[in-house]
Amino acid sequence: MDEMTRLRELRADAPVPDRAGLAPGRERLTDAIAGNGGRRTLALRLRPMLRDWRIASLGAVVAVTAAALVLTQVVGTSAPEHSAPATVAGDLDLSSPAAALNRAADYLERQEVPSEPRPDQWIYLREVDAQQAQQWEELPEEIRKKIPMAYSPERWVPYDDKAAENDESDTDYRTARESYRIAAALPEDPEALLARLREVFPTGSGPDGPPEAEDEHTFRALSVLLESYPIxxxxxxxxxxxxxxxxxxxxxxxxxxxxxxxEVIAVTRKYDEGDSRREILIDPVDYSYAGNRDVVTRTHTIPGDSGAPDTVQKRGDVLIDVARTHAAVVDRKGQKP
Known part of the structure; x- marks a missing residue:
């Protein structure tokens, strides 16, 4: 058995609680995390919940409850009690974004390109998000009863979803098939590629806030596409x-x-406004997308609303922490690879 196979088998037992975006509280929570600068990021986190559970109309009581819960779940950067074994690529170079990402690109260019999934296939995703899991557990029972699906770390997404493709209400959302084809058609030239992504994922629409500066818009567009599977x-x-x-x-x-x-690579960019940064996480062995985080960059106080106590966010606190532990194409909903 070769070393890479042995590493993969070690990773298979990594502990997995997970994610399911508790959709409500969008604007209030976003403003608390990073002023207007974090509004788009939270939209990304809530989108799977909104699309899969169809709970956008639960009402103000859910929004206020979820916002309050999330704001109490800020955690530190210490490692979990049960850490999975470290997995490090032997030729890893983290001296600069160019060094790390170009080396990842060199590796990926040597890989065989698999066939595009069939229209009748599904995408299986499993993600760790202990904060979201705890928020779900702490939601009042009467609110949970209004949500037609229970929280789960696992999701099955149809590869070909015609109804979702025709829904233009979320300018960031793309189905798995749309994302695959957008990625496959991207040009080689980096400047042209980034311009194309800014077209696909526009900025400054409605509740998602005012237009972003070009670099922030670009990094968000990259984040949106990288959450898709497969690419x-x-x-x-x-x-x-x-x-x-x-x-x-x-x-x-x-x-x-x-x-x-x-252990993963973190590619980061600080929000232009606010006191946090976005982190795109990359597997150091096969360079696949491994999740995302939002991390506080400056200790600050958020004034409480309507008599609520102030919230102190300390530098290094993790506001969002999602790890994708498994992704695969399967033949039917409910099937596990």
Whole structure:
């Protein structure tokens, strides 16, 4: 058995609570996290819940409850009690975004491009988000009863979803098939690639806030696309090369622990407004998308609303912490790889 196979088997047992966006509280929670700068990020986190559970109309009571719960779930950056074994690529270079992302692209360009999934297939996703799991458990029973699906770390998404493709209410949302084809058609030139993504995922629409500056808009568009599965490896290589050119993008000079305990690469960019940064997490072995985090960059106080106590967010606190531990194409809903 070769070393890479042995590493993969070690990772298979990583502990998995997970994610399911508790959709409500969108605007209030976003303003609390990072002023207007974080509004788009929260929209990304809530989208799976809104689309899968159809609970956008639960009402103000759910919004206020969820917002209050999330604001109490800020956690530190210490590793989980049960950490999965570290997995480090032997030739890892974290000296700069260009070094890390171009090396990842070199690896991905050598991989075989699999066939596009069939229209009747499904995408299986399993993600760790202990904060969201705890929020679900703490929601009042009467509110949980209004939600037609129970919280689960696992999701099945249809690859071909005609109804969702025709829904234009969310300018960030794309079905798995749309995202696959958008990624596959991206140009080689980094500047042209990023311009195309800004067209696909526009900025400054309605409740998602005013238009973003170009680099912030670009990084958000990259974040949206990278959450999709699958993305052809050659397309992912082009995306990584382009991401390294975005203004303000950095790479943490060491591997960090994600929500499942794995060691991963963190490609970061601070929000132009607010006191946090967005982190795109990348697996250091196969360079696949591994999740995302929002991390506080400056200790500050958020005034309480309507008599509520102030909230102190400390530098290093993790506001969002999602680890994708498994993704696969399967033949039917409910099937596990």
């Amino acid at each position: 052809p490896p050659d397309a992912l290589a082009r995306i990584y090369r382009a991401m390294a050119t975005v203004g303000g993008v950095k790479v943490t000079g060491h591997l960090i622990r994600d929500a499942s305990g794995r």
